Amino acid sequence: MPALLPILFLLIIESSGAAVRPVVSFKPNWTRVFTGDSLTLTCNVAATANKDVEYFWFKDNKQQLTRSKHLLINSAETQHAGNYQCQSRSSDLSDAARLDVSYDWLILQVPQTVYEGDNVSLRCYSSRGHDGERTIFYDPDHKVLQDSNNESILIKDIRASMAGECTCAKEISGQMFSDKAFLSVKDLFSNPQIIVNQFAPTEGANVTVTCDASLSLLRLATELQFAFYKNGQNVQDFGLSHNYQIYPAQLGDTGDFTCEVKSSTSDIKRMSRSTRVQIYERFSSPQIKSSAQRVTEGASMTLTCETITKDTKDLLFAFYSNEEVAQGFNSSNKYPVQAAQLEESGNYTCEVRTTEHTVMKRSRELHIQIQELFSYPQIKRTTQGANLTLKCDTILTEDGEAAELQFAFYKNGENAQEFGPSNEHIVQTDLLRVSGDFTCEVRTADNSVRKRSRGVYVHSQGSTNYTSHNAVRMALSACLSVFTLYVVFHHVKTEVIGELGDGTSLQVSWSVTATELTS
Numbered sequence: 219m220p221a222l223l224p225i226l227f228l229l230i231i232e233s234s235g236a237a238v239r240p241v242v243s244f245k246p247n248w249t250r251v252f253t254g255d256s257l258t259l260t261c262n263v264a265a266t267a268n269k270d271v272e273y274f275w276f277k278d279n280k281q282q283l284t285r286s287k288h289l290l291i292n293s294a295e296t297q298h299a300g301n302y303q304c305q306s307r308s309s310d311l312s313d314a315a316r317l318d319v320s321y322d323w324l325i326l327q328v329p330q331t332v333y334e335g336d337n338v339s340l341r342c343y344s345s346r347g348h349d350g351e352r353t354i355f356y357d358p359d360h361k362v363l364q365d366s367n368n369e370s371i372l373i374k375d376i377r378a379s380m381a382g383e384c385t386c387a388k389e390i391s392g393q394m395f396s397d398k399a400f401l402s403v404k405d406l407f408s409n410p411q412i413i414v415n416q417f418a419p420t421e422g423a424n425v426t427v428t429c430d431a432s433l434s435l436l437r438l439a440t441e442l443q444f445a446f447y448k449n450g451q452n453v454q455d456f457g458l459s460h461n462y463q464i465y466p467a468q469l470g471d472t473g474d475f476t477c478e479v480k481s482s483t484s485d486i487k488r489m490s491r492s493t494r495v496q497i498y499e500r501f502s503s504p505q506i507k508s509s510a511q512r513v514t515e516g517a518s519m520t521l522t523c524e525t526i527t528k529d530t531k532d533l534l535f536a537f538y539s540n541e542e543v544a545q546g547f548n549s550s551n552k553y554p555v556q557a558a559q560l561e562e563s564g565n566y567t568c569e570v571r572t573t574e575h576t577v578m579k580r581s582r583e584l585h586i587q588i589q590e591l592f593s594y595p596q597i598k599r600t601t602q603g604a605n606l607t608l609k610c611d612t613i614l615t616e617d618g619e620a621a622e623l624q625f626a627f628y629k630n631g632e633n634a635q636e637f638g639p640s641n642e643h644i645v646q647t648d649l650l651r652v653s654g655d656f657t658c659e660v661r662t663a664d665n666s667v668r669k670r671s672r673g674v675y676v677h678s679q680g681s682t683n684y685t686s687h688n689a690v691r692m693a694l695s696a697c698l699s700v701f702t703l704y705v706v707f708h709h710v711k712t713e714v715i716g717e718l719g720d721g722t723s724l725q726v727s728w729s730v731t732a733t734e735l736t737s
C-alpha cells in the first residue's frame with residue numbers, strides 16, 4: 219500500500235501543472251480605448267503549449283474567425299467592446315479579459331494586468347488631444363498622487379495595497395473632466411509550497427526539499443530567489459536554487475520547514491506554510507552484549523552488536539576495545555573471542571554503519587573483566603642433597619579451582635622440561651651444566667591460558683663421586699672446565715679428594731650460587 223503513495227503524489231503535481239490557463243494580453247495594455255484606437259490581443263500560453271499553431275478566440279462566448287495567436291483591432295468600434303477569451307489546441311480556455319471602447323471626452327487608462335512590483339503607468343487620456351493641460355491623479359483614498367501637466371503617471375514598484383478605484387481629473391478647454399478606473403494588482407507569484415521528494419525518508423536518504431512557487435504567465439522572466447528555514451531558523455539564504463538538499467539525512471534533520479520566495483527586482487516576499495519533514499530511523503542505536511556474564515581466562519565469549527532494523531542488508535558492524543579496533547567493519551554482528559586473556563579486559567563498544575557511510579551509530583560501553591584462573595608463576599629454589607630443585611609456584615583463584623595445570627621449564631630459553639603435571643624440576647648438578655637462566659611456564663591442559671615466570675639465574679653447588687674409568691676421564695675434562703670457570707668466576711672452588719687410579723674414586727666438589735634475575 220505505501221508504494222502507491224508516491225504515484226498519487228506525482229499525479230497531483232502533474233495535474234496542477236496542466237491547469238495553467240492561457241492569458242489574454244492587450245498591447246498597448248489599456249483595458250479602455252477610444253474609438254479609432256488600434257490594439258493587438260495576444261494569447262499567452264504555458265511553455266508546454268507554446269508549439270501549438272492553432273488558436274481559438276472567443277468574444278462574449280462567440281467564436282471569432284482568426285486562428286492566430288494574435289487578434290488585431292485596427293480601429294476600435296464600440297462593438298469591439300466585450301469579454302475576450304482564447305485557447306490553444308492543448309490548453310484550457312483562458313479567463314475573460316475585458317475591453318471597453320469609449321467615445322467620451324476623457325478616460326483614465328490603467329494597464330490590463332498589473333503585478334506587484336511592476337512599474338505602472340496610468341494615463342489620463344482625452345479624445346481631443348489637449349496634452350499639456352493640468353492633470354491630477356488620485357489614489358483610491360482620494361489622495362493626490364500627481365498634479366502636473368503630464369497626462370501620465372508612473373507608479374514604481376506597486377503594492378497590492380494600492381489596488382482600488384483611482385481617479386484622474388483633467389482640464390479641457392477650461393473645464394474639468396474626470397474619470398475613474400479600477401486598478402487591480404495581482405500576485406507576481408503564487409504562495410510557495412514545500413514539496414519533499416520522498417515519502418517517509420529514512421536516515422541516509424537523499425532528501426530534496428523544493429520550494430514551489432509559480433510565476434504568473436506574463437511575468438515568467440522574473441527572477442525568483444528562495445530561502446529555507448527549519449524550525450524558524452534560516453538554513454539556506456536567498457539564492458536562485460529552489461531546492462534544499464539534505465544528504466545524508468540524519469534523525470536531527472527532522473523539523474518544520476518553511477521556505478520564502480522573493481523577486482530579484484523587488485523585495486516582495488512570500489512565505490510558505492510549514493511542512494514537517496520527518497526522518498525515520500534506518501536502524502536503532504546499537505547495543506553491545508556479551509554471551510557470558512562472567513568470563514574466565516581461556517574461556518570463549520562472543521560479543522554481539524544488536525540493532526533494530528527492518529533491513530540488515532547494507533549494514534556493517536565493528537567492535538572496539540578500549541577505543542582500539544578489535545574487529546573492523548564487517549557484515550557479521552558477532553565478535554568471537556576464542557580464549558579470553560586477562561589483557562582483553564576493558565571497555566568494549568560496537569559501531570554500525572551503512573555500506574555507503576551514510577549513517578553511523580555507536581553503542582554505549584560494556585565493561586568486561588576477564589577473571590583470572592591462576593597467578594603468574596614464580597620459580598622457587600629448594601636444594602635436596604646435591605641436587606637443586608626448582609619449583610614452579612602459582613596460586614589458583616576461585617575460578618581456577620577446577621583447572622588442570624601443566625608446568626614446563628626452560629633453561630637459557632630452551633626447553634628443559636616438557637609440559638607435565640609436576641611443578642618441580644630437578645637441576646642435574648653436573649659439572650658441565652653448572653649455571654643457567656631458568657624460567658617456568660604454567661598452562662591449562664587445553665593450552666587456552668599460558669603464563670610464564672620471570673627468569674632466575676642459577677649456580678648449583680654440590681659434589682659427585684666418580685668411580686669408573688669413564689668417570690675419571692669426565693672428571694679430568696671437568697677439571698679443565700672448572701679451571702676455565704675458575705678464571706671467570708672467582709668464587710667457584712674445586713677440590714680433588716682421593717687418588718687417581720683404576721677403581722679409585724675421585725670426588726670433585728664445587729660451590730655455586732643462584733641469583734634471581736631482575737628482569
Ligand SMILES: *[C@@H]1O[C@H](CO)[C@@H](O)[C@H](O)[C@H]1NC(C)=O
Pocket residue numbers: 245246247329331332333336337338339
Ligand atoms: C504596459 O505596456 C507598456 C508598453 O507596452 C509597458 O511598458 C508596461 O510595462 C506595461 N505595463 C504593465 C503593468 O503591464
Ligand SMILES: *[C@@H]1O[C@H](CO)[C@@H](O)[C@H](O)[C@H]1NC(C)=O
Pocket residue numbers: 335336337374375483
Ligand atoms: C522599475 O523601474 C526600476 C528603475 O526605475 C527598475 O530597476 C525595475 O527593474 C523596474 N521594475 C520592473 C518590474 O520592471
Ligand SMILES: *[C@@H]1O[C@H](CO)[C@@H](O)[C@H](O)[C@H]1NC(C)=O
Pocket residue numbers: 368369370371372
Ligand atoms: C510624463 O510622465 C511619464 C511617466 O512618469 C514620463 O515617462 C514622461 O517623460 C513624462 N512626460 C513629460 C513631458 O514630462
Ligand SMILES: *[C@@H]1O[C@H](CO)[C@@H](O)[C@H](O)[C@H]1NC(C)=O
Pocket residue numbers: 424425426465
Ligand atoms: C541527491 O539528489 C540530488 C537531486 O536529486 C542530486 O543532484 C545529488 O547528486 C544527489 N546526491 C547524492 C550524494 O546522491
Ligand SMILES: *[C@@H]1O[C@H](CO)[C@@H](O)[C@H](O)[C@H]1NC(C)=O
Pocket residue numbers: 545548549550
Ligand atoms: C567478518 O569477520 C569474521 C570474524 O572475524 C570473519 O570470519 C569473516 O570472514 C569476516 N567477513 C568479512 C566479509 O570480512
Ligand SMILES: *[C@@H]1O[C@H](CO)[C@@H](O)[C@H](O)[C@H]1NC(C)=O
Pocket residue numbers: 540563564565583585
Ligand atoms: C572503562 O571505563 C571506565 C568508566 O568509563 C573507566 O573508569 C575505565 O578506566 C575504563 N577502562 C579502560 C581500560 O579504559
Ligand SMILES: *[C@@H]1O[C@H](CO)[C@@H](O)[C@H](O)[C@H]1NC(C)=O
Pocket residue numbers: 602603604605644646
Ligand atoms: C639427583 O638427581 C638424579 C637425577 O634426577 C637422581 O637420580 C638422584 O637420586 C638425585 N639425588 C638426590 C640426592 O636427590
Ligand SMILES: *[C@@H]1O[C@H](CO)[C@@H](O)[C@H](O)[C@H]1NC(C)=O
Pocket residue numbers: 604681682683723725
Ligand atoms: C664420595 O666418596 C666419599 C669417600 O668414599 C664419601 O665420603 C662421600 O660421602 C661420597 N659423596 C657422595 C656425594 O656420594
